[in-house]
Amino acid sequence: ETGVTQTPRHLVMGMTNKKSLKCEQHLGHNAMYWYKQSAKKPLELMFVYNFKEQTENNSVPSRFSPECPNSSHLFLHLHTLQPEDSALYLCASSQEGAVEQYFGPGTRLTVT
Amino acid sequence: AQSVTQLGSHVSVSEGALVLLRCNYSSSVPPYLFWYVQYPNQGLQLLLKYTTGATLVKGINGFEAEFKKSETSFHLTKPSAHMSDAAEYFCAVSDAGGSNYKLTFGKGTLLTVNP
Numbered sequence: 001e002t003g004v005t006q007t008p009r010h011l012v013m014g015m016t017n018k019k020s021l022k023c024e025q026h027l028g029h030n031a032m033y034w035y036k037q038s039a040k041k042p043l044e045l046m047f048v049y050n051f052k053e054q055t056e057n058n059s060v061p062s063r064f065s066p067e068c069p070n071s072s073h074l075f076l077h078l079h080t081l082q083p084e085d086s087a088l089y090l091c092a093s094s095q096e097g098a099v100e101q102y103f104g105p106g107t108r109l110t111v112t
Numbered sequence: 113a114q115s116v117t118q119l120g121s122h123v124s125v126s127e128g129a130l131v132l133l134r135c136n137y138s139s140s141v142p143p144y145l146f147w148y149v150q151y152p153n154q155g156l157q158l159l160l161k162y163t164t165g166a167t168l169v170k171g172i173n174g175f176e177a178e179f180k181k182s183e184t185s186f187h188l189t190k191p192s193a194h195m196s197d198a199a200e201y202f203c204a205v206s207d208a209g210g211s212n213y214k215l216t217f218g219k220g221t222l223l224t225v226n227p
Contacts, residue, residue: 043217099213103155
């Protein structure tokens with residue numbers, strides 16, 4: 001695997017389910033990000049992790065719970081979501097001090 | 113606070129025609145600027161970036177952008193459109209805070225290329 005990978009690519013879940021999204025970066029970076037991409041809206045930064053420590057939480061509801069066990073892996077745990085949470089969730093990574101971020105292909109989430 | 117405005121949510125050009133996608137930004141500090149492209153069912157791919165130095169920046173796939181501080185613009189151009197350029201394009205500005213550069217994105221411009 002190369003770059004940034006995300007699994008699953010598609011997920012349909014009910015409002016009472018619990019699921020997790022996984023992101024893995026193979027670039028040796030030390031910062032990882034979760035973004036939400038909704039139709040007709042700009043990408044929204046959700047969380048930032050730097051060297052496994054959360055450095056940014058952009059007022060995200062507690063039904064989204066991130067986890068970063070090491071610099072290569074990032075999870076987004078989901079529970080009791082709402083239909084408006086349906087979106088494309090993108091993971092990205094970057095090297096400390098570098099300006100560019102590298103994105104994964106995203107997980108298309110549908111909440112029914 | 114930083115912001116990005118992309119003029120035109122949808123641009124349609126003929127194959128071989130000039131591509132011009134507009135981006136204006138606001139920033140309280142000297143900005144770092146980016147263009148990303150997103151093909152259907154894929155993530156974002158970096159096309160080009162401006163940090164410092166030369167204001168005309170060349171990227172992949174024949175795209176280039178010019179940073180104009182006086183106009184607070186960073187428009188993306190390509191002299192001759194190809195069918196494979198059909199995608200959504202996002203302009204972004206960075207917020208150089210600490211050791212991470214947080215990106216603020218525009219809403220995107222969908223480029224359609226007609227044969």
